Amino acid sequence: MAEKVIEVTTHMAGDWKVTAQIREHLLVIDQPTATNEGANPLETFLFSLGGCISAIARMVAREQKIELRQFDVHVRAVMNSAGLLGQPSDDPVGFKDIAINASIDADLTEEQKRIFLDAVCHRCPVHDNLLHPTLVTHAVKN
Template sequence: MPNKVVSVSATMGNSYTITADVRGHHLTIDQPQNARGNNEGPTPLELFLFSMSGCVATIARTVAMQERLELRGMEVIAEGELNPAGLLGKPTEDRTGFQQIRISATIDADMTDAEKAEFLDRVCDRCPVHDNVKLSSEVVHQLG
C-alpha cells in the first residue's frame, strides 16, 4: 500500500493565536490570557494530548467494527507532565517535551476487564499518534 501524506499549514500573526484550515475545519491554537495569549483555543500541548486521545478512540472504533464488537462508547484521557523550563529558554537537565504520557480509557462494552485491557493494547499498537510518540520519528525542519 502506498504511503499517505498528511499535511497541515498553520498561520500566526502578531499574537500567540495560530490558525489553520484543515479540510474545511477552522482550528485555532492559542495561549491562556495569563500567558499573554487571547485564550481563543487550546494550547499546542493540549491539542497534542487531544490528538492522542482522539486517535486512540478512533482506532478503537475501527478495531471494534473489524472484530464485530459492540463498542457503545469510550472515554480516553491523555495526560502528560513536563518541566516548562526548556520551552521558556531556561537551563534544565530535563527534555523539553513530556517526560511521560499516560493514557487511561473507560470502555463501554460487554467485555471483562481483562478483555478491555487486551482490546486497549491492540488499539494502542495500531494508533499512529501513539506510535509516533512511543517510537522516535525523524523530524526535519527547514525554511519555506
C-alpha cells in the same frame, strides 16, 4: 498499500493565535494568557493522541464485532516547563511521561478490555510516533 501524505499549513500573524484551514475546518491554537481562542499546542497534542486512540478503537471494535457503546480516554502528561522557557534543565523539553486511561463501555471482561486497549494503542499512528523516534526536519522557507 500506497503511502499517505498528510499536510497542514499553519498561520500566525501579530498575536499568539495560530490557525490552520484543514478541509472545511478552521483549527485554532492559542494561549490562555493571550486571546484564549483555542487550546494551547500541548493540549492540542494530547487531544490528538486521545482522539486517534478513540478513532482506532472504533475501527478495532467494528473489526472484532464488539459493540462499543462508549470509549472515553483520559490523557495526563507531566512536563518541566523550564526548557521551553529557555532555562537550563536536565529534563526533556517535552513531556516526561504520558499516561493514557481508557474507560470502555462494552460487553468485555476487564482482561478483554486490557487486550482490546493494547491492540488499539499498537495500531494508533500518534501513539506509535511517541514510542518510536520519527525523523523530523526543519528549514527556513524562502
